[in-house]
């Protein structure tokens with residue numbers, strides 16, 4: 017091919033294209049709502065490129081110091097953001113509604129394509145039938161019943177559905193925020209508080225020391241936060257990573273990597289507290305002002321060993337954590353003398369046995385050193401809540417007032433248990449109290465009787481104890497929802513499947529986490545918003561999600577309540593009608609009724625002008641830091657909504673409630689963070705080195721998120737899967753040698769919960785005695801080979817959730833667990 021020909025072809029492809037913008041905001045990367053520039057032609061996506069709404073044409077290094085402090089930087093997507101094109105046209109894409117014929121589960125039954133009419137009529141019919149037959153508490157949403165919400169969107173008007181407490185991400189960290197700091201994360205989600213605990217990325221420039229404790233931002237918090245960490249390091253901040261893996265962030269950002277045995281973080285934190293207490297190196301002024309004194313003394317006595325005879329010295333922590341006492345001492349001294357410190361204890365180490373104690377201890381250390389609420393500091397809890405920098409437009413959907421309020425009936429991580437144990441309750445094998453305790457059901461709530469599951473995610477494989485999850489889906493009588501691809505385990509258990517639209521590109525539906533199309537920037541940088549437009553046409557018979565819910569609502573007679581403004585809009589007019597609602601919302605915002613925009617220096621463009629570059633961004637004057645909105649207030653009002661109004665090292669709520677009697681929470685919880693390898697009811701946790709089964713399953717497994725998947729999304733993406741990486745189990749050379757394994761060998765990783773087969777990645781990036789498998793790989797069953805621990809067939813791809821148990825004892829907050837004990841050996845023996 018000649019040069020001219022290549023250039024000619026390229027020009028032709030890009031001739032007459034139109035530019036639109038959307039946002040890569042899956043429930044992956046949590047908070048990075050990266051801006052994607054899309055070139056489209058005749059309803060097709062031609063190419064994807066990065067945000068050019070600001071500093072276009074400049075390499076990032078050329079952005080001025082002032083612009084960096086102001087957060088006036090691009091939000092560029094990573095490789096995953098660029099790989100979506102491959103998803104849209106994938107051969108495995110489901111293009112028509114499907115109906116199951118025959119039984120559920122891999123190898124059973126099959127799908128036939130049906131009409132939309134039939135699919136919608138069937139679902140609506142089943143909803144009416146099930147409500148009549150089983151009452152309102154027979155339907156659950158496999159993942160979206162979280163944070164005391166109900167995932168069934170029609171529940172408030174159809175009068176059917178439950179809410180659940182807990183979540184997959186941050187329950188372990190938010191528990192301590194509530195107990196010790198009085199910050200109510202659930203309330204914050206529901207808009208009931210004006211306290212903000214997060215930080216804005218440029219505030220990292222104020223930090224002298226940044227501690228990434230179980231956080232790999234270059235992978236898991238892509239976008240402004242990880243970029244600012246790199247810039248902070250360049251400007252002299254020291255960065256320490258505490259993680260059993262030598263992560264991308266450890267490699268690229270860190271001055272020091274502290275490899276810690278997974279799940280032992282609480283021991284290290286207590287040893288750090290020991291050094292601070294015993295050497296008196298903490299911020300007395302801050303403690304006097306903000307910390308409740310009795311609790312401070314109670315924790316001191318525990319840490320010093322005055323209450324249990326065990327001083328929590330660095331020497332005590334050494335054999336537990338595998339970190340030398342000298343290293344822990346050195347860390348404690350550096351920590352105490354490096355103010356401001358951004359110590360960021362993240363979710364993963366809290367998603368395990370005793371994890372909440374560790375998260376809580378991290379918050380208390382930040383309080384003790386006066387780093388919890390200062391520029392350059394960090395509250396270290398959920399860390400996601402920052403106030404928006406400007407008012408954002410929002411659509412007036414005019415939904416009717418809810419007529420039914422779904423009660424909180426169970427813990428979402430106990431959903432499989434709720435289904436599997438229900439027949440035992442019904443037959444009298446277990447009593448009501450036991451059932452409630454097993455599923456985290458509050459004493460006065462109705463009991464779940466789940467017969468129908470809405471599946472809009474990868475429930476079985478993206479959540480612990482996958483085999484049990486699959487069984488629970490099999491036990492449900494009727495499952496329906498949306499799915500994108502053939503080849504996903506979730507599909508195998510569904511009765512009616514709606515072809516899933518890719519809402520980032522193919523519709524103007526609300527985003528997965530409920531955000532409207534005026535998508536604001538992430539926590540950490542909420543100084544912009546964009547209009548995330550529909551980019552290309554939908555393939556096959558794929559239709560918008562909101563349209564589908566509205567059609568079901570019509571069949572139930574509640575469309576005028578659920579979606580009055582679109583109830584009578586035809587499918588052909590749907591996208592335009594939604595666009596018009598956003599237009600109206602924009603105009604209402606641009607009219608600036610309160611004068612706030614003017615005060616902020618925002619001069620809104622007319623809608624048609626705005627659409628050419630639909631991003632509004634304003635400079636950050638002074639970066640936000642945790643609790644700033646209270647700390648700088650004129651009056652001395654405490655930001656801490658604890659019983660005492662201070663930071664409670666010993667939580668008074670827990671003292672008063674005696675969590676041991678709270679069956680809802682299932683088990684004991686101390687008011688102070690403690691190290692407690694003695695387990696509730698004499699039962700050791702599944703992920704603990706102290707579990708006797710560690711003799712059989714000696715490797716401690718962690719299952720982090722990866723740089724090439726957003727949970728289970730993108731696992732089959734050809735651009736990523738075949739070109740970027742190898743999904744493999746990380747092992748240290750010592751552990752591999754012991755097992756006769758070489759890099760690339762195919763191994764079986766197993767325990768009593770399941771077995772997966774996958775290649776081994778032998779690397780000194782993994783500390784000895786531990787292993788890691790990135791989560792989100794799609795279960796690929798070998799149906800001919802069923803075993804006791806793999807009743808649906810061996811997994812040939814490597815879904816780590818097969819290896820993780822769902823037991824929470826004595827874990828009280830009901831978070832998702834992501835760690836376990838395993839053994840690995842060469843496959844084929």
Ligand SMILES: Nc1nc2c(c(=O)[nH]1)N[C@H]1C(S)=C(S)[C@@H](COP(=O)(O)OP(=O)(O)OC[C@H]3O[C@@H](n4cnc5c(=O)[nH]c(N)nc54)[C@H](O)[C@@H]3O)O[C@H]1N2
Nearest residue numbers: 044045046185230236278279363364365720721722726727
């Ligand atoms: N690329 C990408 N990013 C994502 C997501 C995604 O799917 N893909 N998902 C997003 C979502 S919804 C969430 S909630 C977050 C989750 O965010 P995290 O919970 O932070 O994610 P993980 O990757 O599980 O864990 C982070 C690090 O903790 C380490 N770790 C595991 N166990 C321990 C331990 O016991 N002690 C210590 N010290 N370290 C430990 C892991 O090795 C890993 O490097 O990520 C978000 N970001």
Ligand SMILES: Nc1nc2c(c(=O)[nH]1)N[C@H]1C(S)=C(S)[C@@H](COP(=O)(O)OP(=O)(O)OC[C@H]3O[C@@H](n4cnc5c(=O)[nH]c(N)nc54)[C@H](O)[C@@H]3O)O[C@H]1N2
Nearest residue numbers: 184185473474478498516517518519719727728729791834
């Ligand atoms: N072992 C282990 N397990 C984990 C974690 C871990 O770190 N380790 N992380 C946990 C965390 S923090 C979370 S939040 C959960 C997430 O778990 P899930 O919420 O189950 O997330 P996904 O697995 O990505 O499943 C989401 C699915 O929704 C569908 N979907 C996504 N976008 C669209 C769309 O635009 N339209 C339609 N119709 N469908 C769409 C796709 O089929 C996609 O696969 O996983 C948890 N599981």
Ligand SMILES: [Mo]
Nearest residue numbers: 043184185186
């Ligand atoms: Mo999450």
